[in-house]
Amino acid sequence: MLSNEQTASAPGLLQRVDPRVKVVGVAALVVVATLLRGIEALAVLYVIGITLAALSGIPVRRLARVWLVAPLFSAAILIPAALNIVTPGSPVLVLRASNPVLTVTDAGLMVAGRMMLRVAVCVSLVLLLTATTRPERLFKGLRALGVPVVFVMLLGMMERYLWVLARAAEEIHLAKVSRSITRGSIRQEQAWVAAGMGSLFRRTHTLGHEVYLAMISRGYTGEVHLLNER
């Protein structure tokens, strides 16, 4: 997420665009990607996504992590789809000739390839949105889609305190590890994890109270006004 902050503040094409346009545009493009059937059309959309990312100054390493890892994950899941037991068709590569016959079919390759490409396109498009928009502007952009104010406020608060809680969880874990010499049994370790979660919830609860007190002492009356940014 830190890298998101860096790219979102860098000068680039998409960073200058209004977040509302980006949210609606990316959502529309993702829907289009799910409706496309041809591999060529999906490839064109993929190239468009990568071009926009390059123009917005998103570093290639960042891009590669997303548009290589996501399709590879999908490939692992989709490999069985290319086999003849899932998608019948004319065999392209015979893996096992005797009964049960296992071949990679041409129809199977088409199906798996199309799925992988679609996943890659969707993930790259969402990356475009999140890597070029700061979180508070992104959530404010959601208002334009009609998301109620309460949800947007909750999203903003949640995103902020996410890091606080993640840090607290990290510290709980470090505290335990730095006081241990060796790992205990499975039961003991599970009990530690559970105690960490319970303790985290207590901290969440206390933090919630304190945040509320801070809010009312600064004039919160129940109405939400989002700051205007420019």
Next chain:
Amino acid sequence: MHIPDGYLSPQTYVPAYGVMLPLWWRASVKLKKTLRNRQVPILALGAAFSFVIMMFNVPIPGGTTGHAVGGVLVAILLGPWAAVVAVTLALVVQALMFGDGGITALGANCLNMAVVMPFVGWGVYRLIASGTACPGRSNALADSRRQLVGAAVGGYVGLNAAALSTAVMFGIQPLIAHDAAGRALYCPFGLRLAIPVMCGEHLLLLGFVEAVVTGLVVAYLQKVEPSLLPGEVTSPTATGRLSPAARIGIVVGALVVMSPLGLYLPARFGAGTAWGEWSVDEIAKLSGYVPSGLRHAGSTWKAPMPGYATQSAEYVIAGIIGVAVVVLLAFGLRTLIWRRKDEADPAVDAPVNIT
């Protein structure tokens, strides 16, 4: 269990959004009524907590780790509608910021993990821990061990219910969205593959992770901060209503009386024996031969009332006998297992809700 973009056809994800929109609206209306102003920050933090829970890796036997979704835990601690909102928020952030779960599939993911899971898990928890699944009618959660077991079982059942609905969503894709040649456009695995794989891994492995996480956190909170757990004052007949046992008895009685429908409906529609429950003769007729293993298996156990009955009156009697046996077994189990330490039920006083 997060469904990525591209795995669901528009015929699936658009109706999922359609179902979620009134549910989200209902959740926010419900919360506006029951959630005080001071609880709004708690809800935001509950969502962050749910998110962070998904980052905790619990060690499981075998040396690997698994992670829980935490939807049932939030439902037990803050209520099911609050869990809907909290898990939705966590899923939104995961989809937008981390690419975990697609944007078009967000409605479907919320349906599985923010609605099916918390409600089913919470309902099971209430059934076990207070004898009734209706909100506002619970009696004392007298036995804290019952609360613990309820939380763990609720977590297991909730996660598996969500796994089943996810598997169904995956599995119907080849049926409803394929190109002219019949090839799947989206998720290529049909119900026959999706359901066994998804439900299998959640029934055998991940469900236990969720159960362990939920149960252990509730146990920890019972020891350290019981005010965070829901608990109501005991008064079984204070409102003059029927006790939970009587209510359940009425429902079961009605079902037993209606049981002849189970004979009438198959006869009316000409249906035969249930799939996979054929006798040896029926198998011979269906497939032309009897597998050697099956031939002997049918004679292992001679049931006292084979096939329940053929007439309505006997069917009802069989139902009554069956219910009586089940109830006796349940009481027996309760006496043997739950009262082992011979402790009196402590009444839970000081009703505390999340304030």
